Each structure stands twice: as structure tokens, then as C-alpha cells.
């Protein structure tokens with residue numbers, strides 16, 4: 001049987017191209033072109049220089065890609081697509097808040113989820129793969145789950161079914177403890193959506209695109225048997241749904257780490273990773289000491305500041321209204337253990353200033369040092385020096401990695417989706 005044509009992909013919020021790196025690796029490993037990125041968009045608000053876009057354009061000079069606010073891009077400017085992908089900015093998902101403030105859908109433009117929504121509506125791709133921080137499932141703090149409920153209901157109204165999973169990359173052998181929510185959406189007329197709707201529980205536990213890529217064991221939800229999912233409808237207009245959540249305080253999200261959406265019906269359950277393969281550690285990817293540039297080594301005189309930053313402490317803080325309170329934080333390991341995966345990389349990982357969150361390792365020669373940009377790329381499973389372009393600092397390269405994702409997750413999801421589409 002001849003290969004089906006590649007799935008045409010548009011990459012939104014592309015950053016330095018984590019989705020594209022992941023999908024291209026899936027193709028290379030499978031030895032066939034299942035995906036073809038036909039359009040990409042990346043724009044950093046409020047900065048003149050567009051560093052991430054510069055990296056993207058340097059890596060894929062052939063284009064087509066755009067450096068414009070996605071909200072300004074008309075759907076007609078984007079070619080026909082089969083798959084829409086993107087990790088949308090995480091500070092920005094308070095979808096229901098804007099719905100509410102604007103008393104309806106009219107004021108939704110500032111929140112970037114609605115750009116994904118608009119392009120699903122206008123381009124009607126068969127599939128979508130989206131990524132966000134795990135907080136997405138429980139936001140906002142006083143009406144937990146409200147924003148995700150609105151997102152799911154808005155997908156159902158567009159004629160999409162969906163599945164989601166909170167994946168910690170380290171639990172599947174990747175070298176970083178990074179927990180992110182992945183959402184895969186299927187247009188309701190696709191064979192995948194039909195199969196999902198026929199057996200939603202089977203889809204999330206073994207048959208689905210996510211479960212095939214990331215096997216799981218089901219766990220019991222409170223008061224339920226292992227694998228017995230909770231089901232509930234998302235009722236009413238998006239504004240009514242928002243109001244229903246706003247009516248009372250909700251400290252626990254109704255959404256567990258795994259779930260599906262079919263129509264306006266949600267089925268959700270708790271799962272744990274089922275992984276027996278190799279596990280990579282921070283130590284596996286470190287450069288030999290002699291290859292580390294001198295600026296990454298920490299002077300002995302600075303070590304007390306690092307120890308303080310990493311140590312347990314109680315800090316007096318003052319709220320905006322002048323009220324003071326004590327903030328306690330526990331100790332973080334110092335130096336970072338190299339026999340385990342790295343902690344989550346954040347955007348502030350770069351630069352020499354002592355910080356609680358930056359990684360510090362002890363070299364075989366007994367010196368403390370920070371991680372180099374190449375090591376940060378390896379932690380996210382990017383190719384070495386992916387972000388090395390002229391006039392981009394090490395601090396910026398660390399920032400890119402704090403924003404990016406573990407590309408191997410996309411490789412595995414891409415491979416699984418391609419297999420499902422090819423019917424194997």
C-alpha cells in the first residue's frame with residue numbers, strides 16, 4: 001500500500017521549534033515523512049529583538065514562518081493543514097476570567113487559547129496537539145478546573161473530541177522531571193474520534209494516541225475502584241459554565257491527570273506511568289569537565305550565597321497592602337544529584353547570580369558549576385547547539401529551554417498519531 005501523504009502541520013507559539021524537532025525526529029526514526037510543517041508562527045510580545053524567532057528561522061531557513069502576533073494573523077494567511085500544534089503561553093490560560101470580565105465571548109481576544117480555538121474553527125484541521133503547564137488542570141485557585149472545563153466545552157462545541165494526560169518526562173525515562181499537560185484533539189469525523197467515542201475508557205487506558213505512546217496503569221480515584229473513571233457533563237453555554245464554577249468555592253479540580261472529552265461528556269481517571277525501559281539521568285548528559293567554559297564554574301567565594309539560596313529558610317515578606325508574613329521554604333539538594341533526572345528547567349536558569357532554582361553540579365575534579373546551554377538542550381532532548389546562533393547570549397539560550405518542552409514527548413506522540421492515521 002503506498003504511503004499516505006504527509007500530515008500538514010502548523011506550529012503555533014513555536015518558540016525555538018520544540019514541536020518541529022520532535023516531529024522531524026519521529027519521521028527520521030520511522031524512515032518516512034509522516035509530518036510536514038507547512039507554516040509556523042512565533043512572536044515574543046514586548047521585546048524588540050525576536051530571539052526565539054531568529055533561532056527558528058536559522059534552523060528552518062526555508063520557511064514559511066511568521067514573526068507576528070498570532071492574534072493579527074488572518075486564517076487565510078495559513079495554508080490548509082491537517083494538524084495544529086503548539087505550547088501556548090502558560091500565564092495566559094485564564095480563559096474563563098476574560099470570558100467573565102467581558103460577560104461573554106466578545107472580549108476573549110487577549111487570551112491565547114482563543115487563538116488556537118479560532119484556528120481550529122477556521123482551518124478545521126483533523127488533529128491538534130497542545131501543551132501547557134500542569135496547573136492548567138486546576139486553575140484558577142478558588143474555582144479549580146474552571147478554565148479547563150471552559151476549554152474542553154469550547155472544543156466540543158467546535159466538533160472536536162479530545163484526550164489529555166499530565167506527563168512527567170522523567171517517568172518515561174527522559175532526563176528531566178518536567179510535568180506538562182498534553183492535549184490531543186480529534187475532529188469528530190475522524191476514525192480516531194469515532195473509536196474514542198465508542199470506548200472512551202479503553203482509549204485512555206490502552207488504545208488511544210497518548211496511551212499507545214505512554215503506557216499507563218490506572219489508579220483508583222477517591223471512593224472508586226482502580227481504573228473506574230469519573231464521568232460528568234459540561235453543561236450550558238461557556239458563560240453559564242463559567243458562572244456555575246464561580247458560584248461556589250472549589251478546592252479540588254474535577255479533572256484527574258488523565259481523561260477524555262466526547263461531546264460535552266468528560267471521563268477522567270488517575271493513572272501512573274508504566275515504564276520499564278532505560279532511564280536517563282542528569283549525569284548521563286553532562287559535558288566532560290575540560291569542555292566546560294570557565295564562566296560556568298562558581299568561585300569558592302560565591303558558594304556561601306549559593307548555599308543560602310538553596311537552603312531552608314524563613315523569610316519575612318510584605319504584601320502589597322502592607323501586611324507582613326513569614327514565607328518558609330525547604331532545602332533543595334546542593335549540588336544537584338547526577339544519578340537522577342534533572343529538575344524542571346525554568347526560564348531563569350541562565351546567568352551567574354545565585355538562585356535556588358538553577359542547577360549546580362559538582363565536577364569529578366571537585367568544583368561546583370552551573371549547566372551549559374548544550375546541557376540544558378540535552379535535558380529537553382534538543383539537538384546539541386540547536387539554539388546557538390550569533391548574538392544570542394547563554395542566558396537567552398537558557399531562557400529558551402525554560403520555555404520549551406521535552407521534544408521526545410512530541411516524537412512519541414507524533415509516532416503514535418502517524419501509526420493511528422496509517423491504520424497500523
Ligand SMILES: C[S@@+](CC[C@H](N)C(=O)[O-])C[C@H]1O[C@@H](n2cnc3c(N)ncnc32)[C@H](O)[C@@H]1O
Pocket residue numbers: 013014015016017018019041042043044045052068069070071086087088089090112400403404405
Ligand atoms: C511556552 S512557549 C512555547 C515554546 C515552544 N514550544 C518551544 O519549543 O520553544 C510560548 C511561546 O509563545 C510565544 N508567544 C507569546 N505570545 C504570542 C503571540 N501573541 N503570538 C505569537 N507567539 C506568542 C512566546 O514568545 C513563546 O515563545
